[in-house]
Amino acid sequence: MSRPELPTDAPRLAKPVEAAFTGTLDELRLEARGCRRCPLWRPATQTVFGAGPQDAAMMLIGEQPGAQEDLAGEPFVGPAGALLRELLQQAGLDVARLYLTNTVKHFKYEPRGKARLHKRASASEQAACRPWLAAELARVRTPVVVALGAMAAQTLFGSSFRVTRDRGAWQAIGPATSALATWHPSAILRMRPPEREVARAQLLEDLRKAATRAQRGGPGAGDREARARPTSDPARR
Numbered sequence: 001m002s003r004p005e006l007p008t009d010a011p012r013l014a015k016p017v018e019a020a021f022t023g024t025l026d027e028l029r030l031e032a033r034g035c036r037r038c039p040l041w042r043p044a045t046q047t048v049f050g051a052g053p054q055d056a057a058m059m060l061i062g063e064q065p066g067a068q069e070d071l072a073g074e075p076f077v078g079p080a081g082a083l084l085r086e087l088l089q090q091a092g093l094d095v096a097r098l099y100l101t102n103t104v105k106h107f108k109y110e111p112r113g114k115a116r117l118h119k120r121a122s123a124s125e126q127a128a129c130r131p132w133l134a135a136e137l138a139r140v141r142t143p144v145v146v147a148l149g150a151m152a153a154q155t156l157f158g159s160s161f162r163v164t165r166d167r168g169a170w171q172a173i174g175p176a177t178s179a180l181a182t183w184h185p186s187a188i189l190r191m192r193p194p195e196r197e198v199a200r201a202q203l204l205e206d207l208r209k210a211a212t213r214a215q216r217g218g219p220g221a222g223d224r225e226a227r228a229r230p231t232s233d234p235a236r237r
């Protein structure tokens, strides 16, 4: 399969993307099942690719699959997913109209007895997986993107992005795509009161903002151009 560059008007990631994949979304999903671009495929059960319609009203990007997503092969089906789905409903968003995905597509963990403890993907593992996310963004082409947590936010906006400081602000990531970043629901579940209630309210506020933008259907005049946006370097695999 040839590997041409991403379309010039596709949404762009701030972090470099070293390959551009061709094929339809379904073909990409199938191809990702056999991905060996980094070592994470080996201990994991399966690739957890994004899920949702190609004409989705919004794309939500998390960090990496957890233990339950690894077993189910679907993103956001664990406790963090339950919180996200509850808040999406409160924000008036129909999950069937959304595309849910992660920055990294395999579960990374450390065995501890019978448990599998979540481990953060390394910078090189994130880089290896980035072409899949870039390909999803190029195929789904939704007008609104929400990054959940620091890993997704920094992939979209650059390493200097801080969720605590920068969440909730729109940035243009393409001619027809606005993005904002907010809390990852799993970070909220790890917090203690009263911080947990504050962050939960902020996540809901940001999802409502995204719902309003999705209804309007695209970037607004006040969007900041994302900082640190190098041209992707699509090398062929």
Ligand code: SF4
Pocket (backbone or CB within 6 Å): 032, 035, 036, 037, 038, 039, 040, 041, 047, 104, 105, 106, 125, 128, 129, 130, 132
């Ligand atoms: S984590 Fe991403 S790059 Fe690594 S093997 Fe899985 S799909 Fe491929």
